[in-house]
Amino acid sequence: MDVSRRKATAAGKALRDCSPESQEYQNALAVMLQWREQHIVPTQESFRRLLKISKEFPGSVATYRLKRQPSILSKLKRHGNAFELGAIDDIGGCRLIVDDIRQLEDACQRMHDLFPNAKQPKNYIERPEASGYRSYHDVVQIQAGEGKNPLLYRVEIQIRTKLQHYWATTVEATGEIYSLDLKTPKPEESLSETEKRMRDFLRIASAAFAIEEGTSIPAGFEGVDRDTIAETIRSTPGFMTLLDDLEASSDTVFPVPWSEKVHAEGAGLYLLEFSRAEQILNMSVFSAGALDTAIRAYQNAENASKANESTLFDNVVLVYAQNPDQLKLAYPNYSSNVQEFVMRVKDFIQ
Structure with a gap:
């Protein structure tokens, strides 16, 4: 029998509050895994529809994945947040990466045609996050399940330009190079000096890319022009060192x-x-x-x-x-x- 959204939320609370050694925690974990499993079919259906959009944009890339167990647990236990398992929107996720802003806007319009039950989108391009993150997120709703009243499952679809994607993956790479978690929002007072610098560098780079794409600039850079951002990058201590470190980080794993x-x-x-x-x-x-x-x-x-x-x-x-x-x-x-x-x-x- 399918797990209900309410039961999933109760399990998520137990996973936050109970000891991992307890039977209650183990029972809740089994519920979480079943809830994740129930997202397979709606996520696959979302990917099928997204492929129709991707094929309209030569050079675009579409991806499909399910959030893995450690990532779900990490999100549930994230400090300062009270995520409900039944309400997490990105257990199932798809992504479309396109060339530029014009293609992104066209792809977003096609999304509305193919996913009529989408929730209110989160447009982090018009309103970048404080971190500098920029992307377009739509949470679509796909019906699936057993019985007379199948559930509406939420699947997150991200649409990014290549430039936005380069920035987002560099956040993760910088975190690995310096052994920092730069993706998770944290209170300013909890950050080390190194982490503050890296987050500042990435915000400046995000502002540069927003200017390049002619879109809204992250908070703190309002009214700043291209030349000022360029000079900020050149003159900020440590920024060029970060670029050198990033340039030196390479792998040969793609045979x-x-x-x-x-x-x-x-x-x-x-x-x-x-x-x-x-x-x-x-x-x-x-x-x-x-x-x-x-x-x-x-x-x-x-x-x-x-x-x-x-x-x-x-x-x-x-x-x-x-x-x-x-x-x-x-x-x-x-x-x-x-x-x-x-x-x-x-x-x-x-």
């Missing part, structure tokens, strides 16, 4: 034979399984018309991970890419996007 295979296949679906600890990537390639087969392969990879917690791969994503050169946009590692970020910042300050 040449696989890269050649991608170019041979062309547009299609790619299942990427990545081990961050081992820096190993496993890739399976499917034709563009083999969506059902690709989704089954994704689910098999997910099931293998659940059956064996020590499984090698800790990041699984299904990607649709029309242009194989764009596959690295969604590749679950940072090197390619970070190099683009560095190049774009350096071009900005020339």
